[in-house]
Amino acid sequence: MLKPGARIGILGGGQLGRMLALDAARLGFDCVIFTPEDDSPAGRVAAACEIAPYEDLEAVARFAASVDVVTYEFENVPVETAQAAGRHAPLRPGVKALEVCQDRVTEKSFVNEAGIETTPWQAVSSAKDAIAAAQALGVPAILKTRRLGYDGKGQQVVRRAGDAASAFEALGSVPCILEAFAPFTREVSVVAARSVDGAVAAFPLAENHHEGGILRVSTAPAPGADGLAGEALRIASAILSGLEYVGVLAVELFVLEDGRLWVNEIAPRVHNTGHWTMDACTVSQFEQHIRAIAGWPLGDPAPHSAARMDNLIGADVERWQALASEPGVCLHLYGKGEAREGRKMGHVNRLSPLS
Template sequence: MSTSSNGAQSVLAPGACIGILGGGQLGRMLAIAGARLGFDVHIYTPEDHAPASRVAAHTVKGAYDDLDAVRAFARGVDVVTYEFENVPVETAAAAAECAPVRPGARALEVAQDRLVEKSFLNEAGIATVPFRAVECVSDLERAMAALGVPSILKTRRFGYDGKGQARLKAGSSAEAAFAEIGAQSAILEGFAAFEREVSIVAARGLDGAVKAYTLAENEHEGGILRRSIAPTPAQARLGAKAEAIATTILTQLDYVGVLAVEFFVLAGDQLLVNEIAPRVHNTGHWTMDACACDQFEQHMRAVAGWPLGDTSAHSAAEMVNLIGEDAADWLTLAQEPQAVLHLYGKTEIRAGRKMGHLNRLKPLRD
């Protein structure tokens, strides 16, 4: 173990080993960033030929519910982190028996359940859309009466990219909507008349220091992020407010690493938190080519106990997700001037699957 001491905090020296739970594209980009800083990165994943495995020093294939295998994996590294928020809390807790886990399991507990997440935010004084818990059709009928329509029904757990959701409007059947999401524990969210969606990616170090990137403005298609533009023109008006909200969340969770906060912007520049993601995030991919220290390096710095890097942007950026067949045009995209192509090493193109992204760069305007 290559660990040195910096006061009361443990700081990993180059040559140390960082373990990542999860082998997808975020793990892949974290592994590349870690290698650049001199770390060996080990991946724990249930997948064969996972995108992260092909760039990491070592991979352990195992199920997330095989807690003995998780403990063995954690004993072989200096610190453990995760690349997606649906790592079971029990898995993170098992790893924490054998190595530090950063961020901790509390962040997973909050982010994995939409009801817990929104309750946590409101208790911290952070505004969200109004919401109600739904366990059955009669709960949904009462929630619809309280919040009105349009509104959106979401499973409490495991929904992403528009999955596990049903939109309700005048005349919608509560019974049909509840069946559409699989009759699972859910949350009904009130309508937000938002003008735009923005997000902030911020990090908290082991020493409690917080740094944030500029706000990105986001466009979604079919529930999937299509593009992010940074900095958004709203940065001057909303940046400090968004950073303060992110700092509150990071501090309340005693968080170490990178976290993303997605917002609805309402008339009068009111910010409502839509959701938080305890990990590096798609809306922060623009930082890979527009900042000296991108979100992936920042996360690895934080979990290793290093000082956080510079979050200032040297370029403006438009990040475009390559979804499904978009990636088949890689040769043309690779020739585009002032653009940087990132492909995730996924061998099978499928509709709706994130295959890569393209960062188009422009000079910053004063």
């Protein structure tokens, strides 16, 4: 168990690292950020920042040797970087979560082998494979790159089997996965944590609405989802245990008409759909992650309020003054410079009484 005053290393300098560092500081920890960015959102609020490419393993070793535990704020940290850090300090979560979640085929296989359902899928490595997969799974379907896609990037909708080859080529002819469309009624997510001693705690389900592949709104607790909570916790617990995970993880889920849950994606980190916990819970997802990796007891994930979280994407952030003037709005800005289209610049939480 780390004592206050210990140093926590975070691989990644984005907004998730920023919010982790802020909650860690409140618990008395000093955070050190490792990032290739000169002026990162996380680096500006941390005790120290190591600026170097992820491929500079000497810099990674120096960074890790200066802290008491290392974590990461996004799932595309190179595995070699995480391994190098783990040779000098405990790495929580471990490398296995990165190895599984960086490749959509590996991730889907891991989930299915754990006895958990997903949408039907097939691996695709050529234009010919893409056509055959579309014929086997049916259309419409969605073709995704196996690696590096996020927020709707690295995806192509296939509406006719004959279009699968051109979709594969549009994605750069890199290894892909074709996923059948899920017949879902809504999308929900569970954000859960696992401690060093294996205890699991989950926040209530959030219901999520996406536009253009980017999360716009999360509502929590998800209305009418009490009957789904037990199964969602079972799924999250199986994934956490199977990954030998320490920290916070999110599982995005499709809710089918018959009430079954299919796993859409795993995010081995704190997650956008858990941002509502910052103001609606005594312990946020960020504090929960810090508690877990520091060896502390997990906090109570029960909310004291219901919440609606709205992402501020691109030019949305220009409304900051009006939002700051709106009663009951909890405004969180990420300290990013250019408000580019599709870029997450902040979010707002609006609280209401629990029903």
